[in-house]
Amino acid sequence: MPAERLLPTREAEDLIALTRQIVDKEMRPIVDQHERDGSFPREVFRLLGKAGLLGLPYPEEYGGGGQSYEVYLQVLEEIGAGWASVGVGTSVHALSCFGLFTAGTEDQRQRWLPDMLGGDLLGAYCLSEAHAGSDPGAMRTSARRDGDEYVINGAKAWTTHGGQADFYKVMARTDNGITCFLVPGDAEGLSADHPEDKMGLMGSTTATMLFDNVRVPVERRLGEEGQGLSIALAGLDSGRLGIAAVATGVAQGALDAAVRYAKERETFGQPIIDHQGLAFVLADMAAAVESARATYLAAARLRDAGRPFTRQASIAKLVATDNAMKVTTDAVQVLGGAGYTKDFPVERYMRETKVMQIFEGTNQIQRLVIGRSLKKQ
Numbered sequence: 001m002p003a004e005r006l007l008p009t010r011e012a013e014d015l016i017a018l019t020r021q022i023v024d025k026e027m028r029p030i031v032d033q034h035e036r037d038g039s040f041p042r043e044v045f046r047l048l049g050k051a052g053l054l055g056l057p058y059p060e061e062y063g064g065g066g067q068s069y070e071v072y073l074q075v076l077e078e079i080g081a082g083w084a085s086v087g088v089g090t091s092v093h094a095l096s097c098f099g100l101f102t103a104g105t106e107d108q109r110q111r112w113l114p115d116m117l118g119g120d121l122l123g124a125y126c127l128s129e130a131h132a133g134s135d136p137g138a139m140r141t142s143a144r145r146d147g148d149e150y151v152i153n154g155a156k157a158w159t160t161h162g163g164q165a166d167f168y169k170v171m172a173r174t175d176n177g178i179t180c181f182l183v184p185g186d187a188e189g190l191s192a193d194h195p196e197d198k199m200g201l202m203g204s205t206t207a208t209m210l211f212d213n214v215r216v217p218v219e220r221r222l223g224e225e226g227q228g229l230s231i232a233l234a235g236l237d238s239g240r241l242g243i244a245a246v247a248t249g250v251a252q253g254a255l256d257a258a259v260r261y262a263k264e265r266e267t268f269g270q271p272i273i274d275h276q277g278l279a280f281v282l283a284d285m286a287a288a289v290e291s292a293r294a295t296y297l298a299a300a301r302l303r304d305a306g307r308p309f310t311r312q313a314s315i316a317k318l319v320a321t322d323n324a325m326k327v328t329t330d331a332v333q334v335l336g337g338a339g340y341t342k343d344f345p346v347e348r349y350m351r352e353t354k355v356m357q358i359f360e361g362t363n364q365i366q367r368l369v370i371g372r373s374l375k376k377q
């Protein structure tokens with residue numbers, strides 16, 4: 001059953017209702033086929049763009065929805081509950097637009113943001129490298145100034161939408177430090193390596209992006225040289241909240257599936273939900289989902305109020321993804337042998353959740369962020 005929502009406006013209620021309608025009618029009927037085939041659902045992102053759901057947290061003047069992060073994350077949770085690959089992709093797209101919105105010039109924002117927020121241009125985020133995942137400062141991808149252009153060489157690992165995106169937000173090392181660029185997906189010399197063969201999120205293409213003398217006009221640099229790492233890290237706090245919301249959505253989906261099964265499956269003459277041992281498992285699952293939701297919403301409200309939320313974003317990402325891993329694992333247990341088969345979605349939920357403890361900063365990194373924040377108090 002849909003999660004209860006306490007939304008600030010009627011418009012927000014309508015957005016949640018619209019999202020649930022799209023999820024139920026357009027996404028759930030095709031999710032299993034796409035996840036089995038590993039095919040990328042580009043048309044779903046176009047649909048979300050046309051519905052105004054890809055640019056919700058950005059101002060209306062640039063084609064966004066003008067919504068608070070509190071509302072946006074709840075929409076993202078609903079998408080994640082229906083299709084985790086699309087939920088993650090929506091969060092990554094929003095993160096890919098963040099650098100342009102916060103560090104771009106007004107001319108750059110007016111030129112590119114409307115198509116990005118409207119879904120005509122799908123984004124990807126290139127920060128990590130094979131040897132520089134949790135340590136982005138160790139990146140080796142370089143950008144050399146050549147007149148009115150930069151020439152980028154290197155490789156960016158674990159790129160969501162790699163090879164499918166229309167633009168890439170790229171961090172590369174220049175003479176003055178790490179710098180941020182907005183690279184077109186059709187740039188000459190830019191290619192995607194073979195997609196990663198993952199255990200989950202098959203509908204979300206992940207690939208290493210290869211930069212072989214890719215020329216980018218100076219006008220596609222975001223901010224000044226040397227500001228790239230600060231631009232990247234500023235966006236990660238918001239990105240972590242996005243993943244927390246998606247993880248909560250997957251956990252809610254797993255809980256719903258487990259409860260449905262427990263009401264229908266009978267042993268010893270009664271539904272298994274009536275057995276106290278199993279009912280307690282379901283109760284713990286419900287508590288985990290609702291506590292994760294409360295945690296990410298608390299962080300979102302700080303963000304909306306313009307207050308620091310770095311520690312709270314890390315806490316939300318840590319709590320939501322750890323809780324989701326436990327909830328999806330327990331959902332498989334509730335269904336027993338049936339849960340281990342692909343006849344039910346809970347095995348997919350379990351596989352999809354694991355990576356959420358890893359990307360946008362591993363949960364060990366989140367603990368470092370939280371610990372350092374406490375030290376500064």
